[in-house]
Amino acid sequence: MYERPEIHAMAGYVPGEQPKRNGTVKLNTNENPYRASEKAYDAIREICDSRNNASGLSRYPNPPAQPFREAAAEIYGVEPETVLCGNGSDDILTILTRTFVGSGELIRLPRPSYILYASLAEIQGARYEEILFDENWRLPPAFAEAKDGLKLVFLPNPNSPSGTVLSKGTILEIAERLPCPLIVDEAYADFSEFHCIDLVSQRENIIVTRTLSKAYALAGLRFGYLFAPPNLVEQMLKVKDSYNCDALSIAAATAAICDTEWQQENRRTILATRKRLTEGMRTLGFAVPDSQANFIWCVHPSLKTASHKPIYEYLKQNGYLVRYMNYGVSGDGLRISVGTDEQIDECLALIRQFVSTEISSGTSLT
Amino acid sequence: MYERPEIHAMAGYVPGEQPKRNGTVKLNTNENPYRASEKAYDAIREICDSRNNASGLSRYPNPPAQPFREAAAEIYGVEPETVLCGNGSDDILTILTRTFVGSGELIRLPRPSYILYASLAEIQGARYEEILFDENWRLPPAFAEAKDGLKLVFLPNPNSPSGTVLSKGTILEIAERLPCPLIVDEAYADFSEFHCIDLVSQRENIIVTRTLSKAYALAGLRFGYLFAPPNLVEQMLKVKDSYNCDALSIAAATAAICDTEWQQENRRTILATRKRLTEGMRTLGFAVPDSQANFIWCVHPSLKTASHKPIYEYLKQNGYLVRYMNYGVSGDGLRISVGTDEQIDECLALIRQFVSTEISSGTSLT
Numbered sequence: 001m002y003e004r005p006e007i008h009a010m011a012g013y014v015p016g017e018q019p020k021r022n023g024t025v026k027l028n029t030n031e032n033p034y035r036a037s038e039k040a041y042d043a044i045r046e047i048c049d050s051r052n053n054a055s056g057l058s059r060y061p062n063p064p065a066q067p068f069r070e071a072a073a074e075i076y077g078v079e080p081e082t083v084l085c086g087n088g089s090d091d092i093l094t095i096l097t098r099t100f101v102g103s104g105e106l107i108r109l110p111r112p113s114y115i116l117y118a119s120l121a122e123i124q125g126a127r128y129e130e131i132l133f134d135e136n137w138r139l140p141p142a143f144a145e146a147k148d149g150l151k152l153v154f155l156p157n158p159n160s161p162s163g164t165v166l167s168k169g170t171i172l173e174i175a176e177r178l179p180c181p182l183i184v185d186e187a188y189a190d191f192s193e194f195h196c197i198d199l200v201s202q203r204e205n206i207i208v209t210r211t212l213s214k215a216y217a218l219a220g221l222r223f224g225y226l227f228a229p230p231n232l233v234e235q236m237l238k239v240k241d242s243y244n245c246d247a248l249s250i251a252a253a254t255a256a257i258c259d260t261e262w263q264q265e266n267r268r269t270i271l272a273t274r275k276r277l278t279e280g281m282r283t284l285g286f287a288v289p290d291s292q293a294n295f296i297w298c299v300h301p302s303l304k305t306a307s308h309k310p311i312y313e314y315l316k317q318n319g320y321l322v323r324y325m326n327y328g329v330s331g332d333g334l335r336i337s338v339g340t341d342e343q344i345d346e347c348l349a350l351i352r353q354f355v356s357t358e359i360s361s362g363t364s365l366t
Numbered sequence: 367m368y369e370r371p372e373i374h375a376m377a378g379y380v381p382g383e384q385p386k387r388n389g390t391v392k393l394n395t396n397e398n399p400y401r402a403s404e405k406a407y408d409a410i411r412e413i414c415d416s417r418n419n420a421s422g423l424s425r426y427p428n429p430p431a432q433p434f435r436e437a438a439a440e441i442y443g444v445e446p447e448t449v450l451c452g453n454g455s456d457d458i459l460t461i462l463t464r465t466f467v468g469s470g471e472l473i474r475l476p477r478p479s480y481i482l483y484a485s486l487a488e489i490q491g492a493r494y495e496e497i498l499f500d501e502n503w504r505l506p507p508a509f510a511e512a513k514d515g516l517k518l519v520f521l522p523n524p525n526s527p528s529g530t531v532l533s534k535g536t537i538l539e540i541a542e543r544l545p546c547p548l549i550v551d552e553a554y555a556d557f558s559e560f561h562c563i564d565l566v567s568q569r570e571n572i573i574v575t576r577t578l579s580k581a582y583a584l585a586g587l588r589f590g591y592l593f594a595p596p597n598l599v600e601q602m603l604k605v606k607d608s609y610n611c612d613a614l615s616i617a618a619a620t621a622a623i624c625d626t627e628w629q630q631e632n633r634r635t636i637l638a639t640r641k642r643l644t645e646g647m648r649t650l651g652f653a654v655p656d657s658q659a660n661f662i663w664c665v666h667p668s669l670k671t672a673s674h675k676p677i678y679e680y681l682k683q684n685g686y687l688v689r690y691m692n693y694g695v696s697g698d699g700l701r702i703s704v705g706t707d708e709q710i711d712e713c714l715a716l717i718r719q720f721v722s723t724e725i726s727s728g729t730s731l732t
Contacts, residue, residue, distance in 0.1 A: 004468045013604075031425055036423055056401055057618075058398050059586055060397065099370065123605055125469065181368050219423070219424060220425050222427070222610075232369070238377075241456040243381065243456060244588075246588040247586035249612060
């Protein structure tokens with residue numbers, strides 16, 4: 001056995017299911033159902049069509065993805081030195097873990113939440129502790145307490161799978177009490193009523209991470225970034241691969257983030273469909289927390305002791321992939337991404353069908 | 367200070383200089399001077415033009431980059447399960463380090479060689495030891511010896527900056543004696559007379575890494591891969607980011623590697639220019655080892671105690687960037703990438719000019 005014992009022992013993170021069947025509607029990984037800004041595609045085409053060797057793909061890309069840093073800085077009113085770019089949010093989260101957490105040290109995360117954080121700790125040979133959300137998706141004081149070896153705290157806001165948020169005031173309070181960086185993972189913040197980027201300049205230990213996978217419909221491009229105090233960005237630049245962002249993604253991401261009109265229009269559409277989906281599921285008897293993300297979390301109260309898995313399976317048989325999550329003591333449920341209105345209506349019709357069948361056959365779903 | 371002490375202490379890897387001036391000829395980072403196969407660009411255009419959402423950029427890419435694995439497996443006569451893909455060779459080398467080397471453990475590398483390996487060890491909190499090449503670019507028996515904590519050995523073949531190779535027999539002998547994986551870094555092997563991919567199936571501890579940056583003119587795309595025994599690939603899949611290769615790079619890399627005609631034609635051209643460059647530099651009095659890569663290593667014997675830096679600076683002033691390397695006790699020199707014939711002729715003319723000026727002004731370059 002050549003691999004490190006920690007790697008040997010771990011199961012490995014399993015990314016969202018990829019459909020085997022063509023035509024399957026993916027509502028399981030919170031991708032955007034619409035096509036990205038054409039300006040992003042045009043930026044890619046321009047590189048392909050350029051006959052100038054220096055702007056084609058023969059050359060290494062700009063190491064810190066400077067054009068994107070400058071664009072993001074202008075849009076959010078910060079300095080380019082506060083921006084770090086990565087090969088998707090995953091790369092950003094990996095860089096954070098490697099910069100701040102040594103072997104045997106401690107990472108804190110809420111539960112239920114994004115399950116990748118635990119895998120990142122395992123790969124790094126670090127420990128992690130999970131602090132449970134209460135029934136209202138709030139966190140207890142323990143989440144902000146100092147502790148021996150605690151080096152990094154992850155807080156997705158909005159959270160997955162719930163879509164719920166903690167307020168900016170609460171986040172600031174948590175950061176004030178913590179002895180280490182607090183990572184506010186804003187993968188879904190473009191669908192939320194607020195974001196925390198302005199908190200970065202207020203506290204030396206708040207870092208906000210972002211992705212273009214969800215709100216910019218560019219999951220296939222792999223581009224994520226973060227805002228952090230410049231002295232921390234400087235350290236993270238040492239840890240990232242020199243050329244972690246490729247030339248196509250730098251150009252496309254820069255074009256996409258500058259197309260604020262596309263983003264706002266897309267946001268309006270997703271939020272309207274989210275309302276439709278939430279109301280539809282509630283009508284069918286599901287408990288659905290108010291979501292500020294592009295997905296909703298659905299738990300049927302009559303199923304408390306049984307499983308939501310049969311609904312997931314029924315949908316899958318009928319060409320709809322949603323995410324079935326089982327968090328053990330915290331229970332299970334379905335996380336459904338906001339698709340197009342048409343997709344959501346069909347998905348709701350299938351769930352309605354399943355629920356009514358279950359009722360007529362006398363099972364617990366009544 | 368929030369960062370790990372190892373990160374705080376390290377200087378950080380400095381990638382090859384990016385020219386500030388437009389029109390500068392880059393002969394410093396071993397990029398290919400030609401445009402990549404048009405089939406690679408067409409694969410990118412196809413994704414941009416597709417109106418089918420499932421094949422655009424809204425969706426997450428294929429996690430293990432399966433289309434590329436299958437293409438590479440067919441071309442090299444191996445199984446897809448032996449192929450691991452990465453976001454450039456850098457990502458591949460990072461994955462290797464994280465999979466096999468724990469904090470405080472040991473990495474071995476030759477010197478002078480690729481300086482990134484030492485940075486990878488530092489980021490991982492690992493130790494590294496450098497074994498010196500002899501004057502003929504051969505390695506002493508110490509390079510293959512077992513040692514406490516030794517977990518990974520890097521061997522670039524062809525080596526940088528020398529362009530020289532160790533034979534397959536020698537590599538097999540080294541692997542047989544080592545208690546850990548031997549990474550044969552074949553970033554430049556497409557320009558060499560042989561490669562070691564077939565050794566992977568002969569030994570459980572030989573891993574061969576590859577990149578599309580050099581021989582496929584796709585440095586801007588970020589795509590690297592490796593061949594390893596399937597049980598080791600399985601472990602590395604746990605360590606890599608789930609979606610480490612983006613949809614555009616998977617499509618373009620697959621198209622590029624399948625265009626063997628483009629690659630062979632490009633190889634012939636580069637090798638012819640390499641010969642021209644080598645002979646030109648030797649005529650000017652430089653010692654140049656026979657290179658099997660797309661660059662050559664040039665040391666002027668009359669400069670043994672002085673520096674090659676003034677030549678680098680003179681070239682830079684005149685629009686030519688080459689790589690100045692200073693390895694301390696191993697001496698300094700210039701690494702010059704093989705450009706087009708025209709670029710090489712101009713570069714040689716500039717060096718000739720510099721050398722003759724130096725002679726007339728009576729300095730050491732006589």
